[in-house]
Amino acid sequence: MKKLSFLKSTFSLVLVLTMSILLVNCSSSSNDDDYLPSTGNTFNPTDFALTIRKTELNDGNKWMMSVYYDLKNTSQISYNKYEQGSFNIRFTVKSTDGTIYQTVTIIPYIEAGVTVGDFTYLDAVNNTKTLDPATLTAVIEKQ
Incomplete structure (x- = not known):
């Protein structure tokens, strides 16, 4: 035992x-x-500066457009979507017949004062449409 x-x-x-x-x-x-940033400070859309560098229709496909842009964190603190809230960029473009197309890109971690270059695509899905780059708009919004 x-x-x-x-x-x-x-x-x-x-x-x-x-x-x-x-x-x-x-x-x-x-x-x-x-x-990670050390605080839970809140961010606003105005804490980012968006500059569209270039737009182009892809390989002659008038229904697909590439958008190249720079996004800068203009605040004094680093942005982290898990601590300061989630933000995205909503890109909108019209086709020549007036149909509206959109894509949404999530803003990643960006240190204070840093500029990040990136790109996105917009497409009309239907290859009979022609996108009009002159109608492109981009808005930073809080989710």
Whole structure:
């Protein structure tokens, strides 16, 4: 009987140690937090500056347009959608027959004062339409 009692206490001790190690590992902060902004400051659409660099119809396909743009964080703090709210850019363009097409791009993490270059596509899905680059608009909005 003493041998069985010894095994039970040893097993219990191993179980308690394992649980303690898991608890400490799960509750400690991860290294992922090192690059995130330190505050929960709110952002507004005016904290970003959007500049459209170039628009082009793709390879002569008048129903598909590429939009190249720069997005700058004009605030004094880094933007992280998980801490300051989610923002996106809504691109809208009309076809020559007046049909409206849109695409939405989520704004990623951007450090304070940094400009990020990116691109997106707008397409009419129907290759009989012709998109009019002169009607392109882009609006930054809070989700």
